[in-house]
Amino acid sequence: MEILKQYWLDFFGEMRDEENWWKRKQKLWESRDGKIVQMKGKGRIYEKYVFRNEEKYQYHLHLRFLIKQKDRFHLEEQIIPYELLIVNGKVKEHKEVKRRSMPDGGKLSFEIEAGTGERFTYNRLQAVQYAERWWNSYNPAYRKFEVDCTNFVSQCLRAGGAPMRGAPVRSRGWWYSGDSWSYSWAVAHSLRWYLSGSTVGLTGTEVERPEELDPGDVICYDFSGDGRWDHNTIVVSKDYYGMPLVNAHTDNSRHRYWSYEDSTAYTPDIQYKFFRIG
Known part of the structure; x- marks a missing residue:
């Protein structure tokens, strides 16, 4: 045209x-x-x-x-x-075209089960390979959401060996099974808080600076700085100075600079959380 x-x-x-x-x-x-x-x-x-x-x-x-x-x-x-x-x-x-902020009616609450000391070995290479394979397409083994960023990151974490737990209660744990899934699997706000609180299975350690992250780690975004977390990405590479480049869904992106300053959702009040996985 x-x-x-x-x-x-x-x-x-x-x-x-x-x-x-x-x-x-x-x-x-x-x-x-x-x-x-x-x-x-x-x-x-x-x-x-x-x-x-x-x-x-x-x-x-x-x-x-x-x-x-x-x-x-x-x-x-x-x-x-x-x-x-x-x-x-x-x-x-x-x-x-704008999407709704969250699937599942914007439900935010969930529970974290008490830990038992279970640990897992996180295969970062496999998580990144999955993120590269599916950054602009959709694995038919999973449901596609209109707001798909957290679903995509969860799939990457699962490909890296992160164990699921909490099914069939949607407000508990982190899991996906057929036609059902936990809020933390698909809702950005819930995954952010799950990574902060989980002490067994899939866990995240919060770090202060993005340069502390490695490929396979996760960044969470609160675009408006209002305490409601909107978006998640997975680190897949680093730039010349060792800063993260990320892949994401919803507005599908590959090797995008982590800060999202070029996003139409960006505001000067943006807040970030940086999580090392495993």
């Missing part, structure tokens, strides 16, 4: 006055001695509605950024869902 192509040429050409995520991404890498040396984008329309003089499209924008940091290169990828409304041949509305 020529009209959409021109929109994005304007957007990435910085012809718009407003601050946008593209400008924030550029500033982010400039502050880290890096530069986006190449960018490619491709749109895929998955729904189209036409009524008289109106056309509405929903599409996924797949972006690839080749980033150079000192003498090191890495490829970052991101999938962003958009909705486009055209009236009488002109763009009337163009916006990112």
Whole structure:
């Protein structure tokens, strides 16, 4: 579509006055001695509605950024869902598609069972390999959620050998079984607190700085700083200075800089929690 192509040429050409995520991404890498040396984008329309003089499209924008940091290169990828409304041949509305904040009606509470001293060996390589394999697709062995970030991270942890416990009580433990799962498996807020409190099976040790994390570890995000945790990612690599690069679902991302300063959900009040797994 020529009209959409021109929109994005304007957007990435910085012809718009407003601050946008593209400008924030550029500033982010400039502050880290890096530069986006190449960018490619491709749109895929998955729904189209036409009524008289109106056309509405929903599409996924797949972006690839080749980033150079000192003498090191890495490829970052991101999938962003958009909705486009055209009236009488002109763009009337163009916006990112927002998801609900949480599955399961936003339930937050759960219980942590008393520990028995059980331990497990966490295979970080297998967790990262899973995160790389499924970052932009969905394992049919699990349900896909509209807000899928925590479900994805839980699958990665499970692939790394994390043991499940607490079934069939959804407010207890961390588990997935057929058509049911714990809140901590699929709800960002619940997984954040589960990692803080669990002393048996899947456990997390909170650290103060992101550079203390290794591939296979988890970062939790409270975008508004209001105490309600919104998002989770898994560390898959490090940048030139040893800072985490992460994979995530919902807005599917690969090798994204951990801070999410280029996200449309980012606010100056953002809070993070950093968990070493195992």
